[in-house]
Amino acid sequence: MRQDTSMEPESGQSQTALTSPAALPNIEGGVSLTALRHSFGELQTLAGIDLEVPAGSVVGLVGPSGCGKSTLLELICGLREQTGGMVAVAGHEGAAERLARCAFMPQRDLLLPWYSALDNAALALRNQGLGREPARVAAGDLFERFGLGGFEAARPSELSGGMRQRVAFLRTLVAGKPVLALDEPFAALDAITRAEMQEWLAAALRSDPRTVVLVTHDVEEALYLCDRVAVLSARPGRIVAELGVPARRAEDRDAAVTDPAFVAAREEALRALHGGSR
Amino acid sequence: MRRYLLPAALLALLIGAWQIAASTGAIADLFSLEPYLAPSPAEIAESLWENRSLLAENAWVTLREIVFGILCAVAVGIGFAVAMHRWRAVHDATYPLIVASQTIPIVVIAPILVVWFGYGLPPKIFIIALICFFPITIATLDGLRSVDPEAVKMMRALDASRWQRFWRVEAPTALPQLFTGTKIAVVIAPIGAIFAEWAGSSSGLGHLIQSDTANFEVARQFATVAVLSAIALALMGLTVLAERRVIRWR
Numbered sequence: 270m271r272q273d274t275s276m277e278p279e280s281g282q283s284q285t286a287l288t289s290p291a292a293l294p295n296i297e298g299g300v301s302l303t304a305l306r307h308s309f310g311e312l313q314t315l316a317g318i319d320l321e322v323p324a325g326s327v328v329g330l331v332g333p334s335g336c337g338k339s340t341l342l343e344l345i346c347g348l349r350e351q352t353g354g355m356v357a358v359a360g361h362e363g364a365a366e367r368l369a370r371c372a373f374m375p376q377r378d379l380l381l382p383w384y385s386a387l388d389n390a391a392l393a394l395r396n397q398g399l400g401r402e403p404a405r406v407a408a409g410d411l412f413e414r415f416g417l418g419g420f421e422a423a424r425p426s427e428l429s430g431g432m433r434q435r436v437a438f439l440r441t442l443v444a445g446k447p448v449l450a451l452d453e454p455f456a457a458l459d460a461i462t463r464a465e466m467q468e469w470l471a472a473a474l475r476s477d478p479r480t481v482v483l484v485t486h487d488v489e490e491a492l493y494l495c496d497r498v499a500v501l502s503a504r505p506g507r508i509v510a511e512l513g514v515p516a517r518r519a520e521d522r523d524a525a526v527t528d529p530a531f532v533a534a535r536e537e538a539l540r541a542l543h544g545g546s547r
Numbered sequence: 548m549r550r551y552l553l554p555a556a557l558l559a560l561l562i563g564a565w566q567i568a569a570s571t572g573a574i575a576d577l578f579s580l581e582p583y584l585a586p587s588p589a590e591i592a593e594s595l596w597e598n599r600s601l602l603a604e605n606a607w608v609t610l611r612e613i614v615f616g617i618l619c620a621v622a623v624g625i626g627f628a629v630a631m632h633r634w635r636a637v638h639d640a641t642y643p644l645i646v647a648s649q650t651i652p653i654v655v656i657a658p659i660l661v662v663w664f665g666y667g668l669p670p671k672i673f674i675i676a677l678i679c680f681f682p683i684t685i686a687t688l689d690g691l692r693s694v695d696p697e698a699v700k701m702m703r704a705l706d707a708s709r710w711q712r713f714w715r716v717e718a719p720t721a722l723p724q725l726f727t728g729t730k731i732a733v734v735i736a737p738i739g740a741i742f743a744e745w746a747g748s749s750s751g752l753g754h755l756i757q758s759d760t761a762n763f764e765v766a767r768q769f770a771t772v773a774v775l776s777a778i779a780l781a782l783m784g785l786t787v788l789a790e791r792r793v794i795r796w797r
Binding site for chain 1 (some may be wrong): 695697698700701702703704705706707708711715716719795796797
């Protein structure tokens with residue numbers, strides 16, 4: 270049944286609880302890539318990517334380092350222009366329109382040291398024109414829920430790695446966009462914190478489903494958090510395998526990742542990954 | 548405590564040695580001078596006390612020149628740095644000229660400016676600003692350049708306009724370097740003030756030094772230099788205080 274909530278997000282009953290001020294267009298945007306190509310001058314980074322991310326689903330992109338995963342994410346978000354092919358977010362192809370619909374969470378948390386944790390989380394709302402106090406109230410509502418209660422006034426340097434990452438995720442979520450583009454969100458964390466954060470993100474997405482494109486080099490993370498996983502080859506990146514996933518953000522991560530179906534899926538993904546990079 | 552104790556101890560040691568060398572007549576003998584041309588620290592202190600109202604009057608004049616000069620330098624320096632950072636063409640066009648402006652000998656240009664602007668405040672402010680805007684411009688420009696491009700990208704993805712990216716990311720990133728440039732400026736500003744006053748003035752510490760040179764008032768010259776140093780130190784202290792108040796995240 271849990272799996273169904275992630276597939277049919279409209280039924281998510283606690284959707285409004287997690288989302289901030291205005292009613293947010295949570296899940297109405299799907300992402301569609303057709304024969305997408307990208308080069309840096311002579312260097313070809315992406316060689317024809319075809320990928321569908323249905324609205325409300327979580328799709329993972331795994332691949333060797335340097336295969337263009339992050340570039341692909343920036344293309345989706347409209348932070349970059351493609352060399353060829355098509356990329357559409359909720360049917361919109363223009364870079365500015367894509368940017369308006371995608372919230373991007375970079376690899377490093379990039380919390381601004383001159384703002385408190387709360388003001389960092391509220392950054393998108395401030396940029397969107399909301400006053401300081403209303404923005405704080407809106408972001409503050411989610412602090413407790415994200416395990417950050419009491420740390421509203423803390424400086425980023427006073428937070429642990431996991432907390433910083435949660436503030437960064439909150440900042441992304443509060444932007445109120447239908448598509449979340451997460452670029453190795455937990456790569457900088459230690460293994461234990463990373464597992465905790467995966468469980469935490471799974472819970473967040475269960476209660477507040479979004480369309481998510483998750484880039485990671487951690488196969489297990491992708492298989493645990495995503496509905497589908499696309500495996501990219503080494504540069505120039507192309508999709509060498511697309512896998513369905515057995516776990517889908519199960520509540521008990523430890524049980525999920527040791528399940529025989531999960532282990533088999535991981536084997537398959539690793540085989541595709543290694544085959545693709547040779 | 549150590550931070551204040553050590554320089555104070557060194558200063559006391561130097562002044563003590565000077566006092567002994569001067570009061571025994573060693574310095575005057577060494578250079579074959581009349582004793583009043585080689586005053587001891589005690590005599591300088593006495594001159595400082597006796598001339599306190601004269602020194603205060605002239606210090607006020609010079610302090611005003613320095614403060615206005617630095618304020619202009621900060622405004623111009625920030626303006627240049629931001630424009631150079633924002634527009635590549637502005638950077639390429641102005642950078643060589645800004646560097647060249649620092650090769651202009653102040654002693655040459657100061658009298659010309661006095662001819663143009665008269666004996667008043669404007670030529671002094673101009674000269675001080677001319678030598679002070681350089682470290683501020685260069686340091687602030689470096690600060691703006693050190694902005695993390697990933698942070699700018701992140702701000703774009705969070706719907707920030709160019710203006711918001713500047714105020715919320717670029718400006719705070721560059722602030723520490725702005726203060727570094729200002730600290731350098733504050734220390735060189737008094738030198739500019741002295742040159743500016745030498746080129747033509749009717750009051751100020753530089754003017755006082757000039758007339759005392761003509762009259763062999765060596766003790767008062769030293770006293771004037773002490774006042775000038777105190778001004779530089781005080782301005783430095785104020786800048787550091789402002790820095791600590793503004794940059795509280797470090």
